[in-house]
Amino acid sequence: MPLILTLLGQFHAYAEQPLKLEAKESTYQFPFFDTKTPVWSYNGRIPGPIIYGKEDTTLVIDFLNKLKEPSSIHWHGLRIDNAMDGVPGVTQNPVGPGENFIYRLKLEDAGTFWYHPHFNSSEQLERGLKGVFIVEEAEKQPWSRDLVWLMDDWLLQKDGSIYPKFNTGRDLMHDGRWGNAPTINGKFRPEFTVSPGERIRLRLINGANARIFAPHIEGLSADIIAVDGKPVTQIFPFDRFVLSPGNRIDLDLTIPQQAGGKTYIVEDRFSRKAFKLASIIVKSAEPLSPPEFTPPIEANFIPAQMFDRVKVEKTWDLNAIRGGKYGIGWTMNMKLWPDADKADYPLGVPRKIVFKNSSSRLHPMHIHGVFFRVLERNGRKAVESFTRDTVLVGPRESVTIGFVPEHPGVWLTHCHIQSHAEAGMMTTIDVKN
Ligand code: C2O
Ligand code: CU
Numbered sequence: 001m002p003l004i005l006t007l008l009g010q011f012h013a014y015a016e017q018p019l020k021l022e023a024k025e026s027t028y029q030f031p032f033f034d035t036k037t038p039v040w041s042y043n044g045r046i047p048g049p050i051i052y053g054k055e056d057t058t059l060v061i062d063f064l065n066k067l068k069e070p071s072s073i074h075w076h077g078l079r080i081d082n083a084m085d086g087v088p089g090v091t092q093n094p095v096g097p098g099e100n101f102i103y104r105l106k107l108e109d110a111g112t113f114w115y116h117p118h119f120n121s122s123e124q125l126e127r128g129l130k131g132v133f134i135v136e137e138a139e140k141q142p143w144s145r146d147l148v149w150l151m152d153d154w155l156l157q158k159d160g161s162i163y164p165k166f167n168t169g170r171d172l173m174h175d176g177r178w179g180n181a182p183t184i185n186g187k188f189r190p191e192f193t194v195s196p197g198e199r200i201r202l203r204l205i206n207g208a209n210a211r212i213f214a215p216h217i218e219g220l221s222a223d224i225i226a227v228d229g230k231p232v233t234q235i236f237p238f239d240r241f242v243l244s245p246g247n248r249i250d251l252d253l254t255i256p257q258q259a260g261g262k263t264y265i266v267e268d269r270f271s272r273k274a275f276k277l278a279s280i281i282v283k284s285a286e287p288l289s290p291p292e293f294t295p296p297i298e299a300n301f302i303p304a305q306m307f308d309r310v311k312v313e314k315t316w317d318l319n320a321i322r323g324g325k326y327g328i329g330w331t332m333n334m335k336l337w338p339d340a341d342k343a344d345y346p347l348g349v350p351r352k353i354v355f356k357n358s359s360s361r362l363h364p365m366h367i368h369g370v371f372f373r374v375l376e377r378n379g380r381k382a383v384e385s386f387t388r389d390t391v392l393v394g395p396r397e398s399v400t401i402g403f404v405p406e407h408p409g410v411w412l413t414h415c416h417i418q419s420h421a422e423a424g425m426m427t428t429i430d431v432k433n
Contacts, residue, residue: 048131070094082409176210244364336424
């Protein structure tokens, strides 16, 4: 059974044996070239297999590293045991070539998550190591379809190979490595065929190394029902939501019953010039009647009021300096990882943190193992109706967030633009019981 599921590119939690993930060199056929592109993949697939788990169960994953360099797997967004968080040098030793590591994941939260290495990440993610991790709700909802779109962005050369220089001066002086071939589930401008009347849960994940997407579906309205894996506080309409690397949204999308024969274009509107990402083609068929139900929300999860009387405990100033491994360092309070300005927090006490961007670049800041709420922007109240694990801090912007440390351990906190993180923009929050 597990073998067949592997062939289908999907893993299910009810597989009895541990699921096997193998990082290895393989090849992948992009549509632009005659030859296959050498990539690094999980189980030979681009993107890696979708892992399906169930809320309140434990999933065991046996990770085997067949690369020529160390690696690890981080389960982005999942609140799990710190020892399973997959950060070499912080929560575990690097998994060397030929070695394995067994991850035991106790799944607390249902929703859309993803996994990727946390070693030489700029290169390892870029070469293809990533996959979606879906934790299913104990109580299933009658969606007509559950669609997963892992958005990515490749920097390919004319001969089809991946541009082999990482953390270049150019990447570091800008917003990391932006590519020339955006893909969804590894496909360039894929077409998705649907039926009129279908009600679709569309999960969008930005798994790119650095590119920021702001997807827009022309002519179709949709609601955002979850952000970064967690149901929202209040459902709101989807309108140019900015997805930085690490971010996810779940959309509630109904294909109009009279839309048979139509094509909807999905485009990115983050960049000055919009570009096409995908199309949704509606079959000319008898319309279905969309299932009726209300997706769950989390109205009371770390509400903003909880932080009303909490003082800002830490301000992390984000900036660049000369120096470090690559000649340009990205700092948090003038420090470069691993010599970082760290935080120590007791369990269960609400905390407020400010990410203050003193640079003119973008920094999607991510905290491992927690959800947080954006409370203020530039010192002004700006409470979001959802929680996140990654927030984009724009040039010269400051963002105040609130969260409650709920799991003991050392949790990595960093910019999710991989070259910025590798050039120093990382620290930890040490939560003690
Ligand atoms: Cu996607 Cu350190 O995380
Ligand atoms: Cu950054």
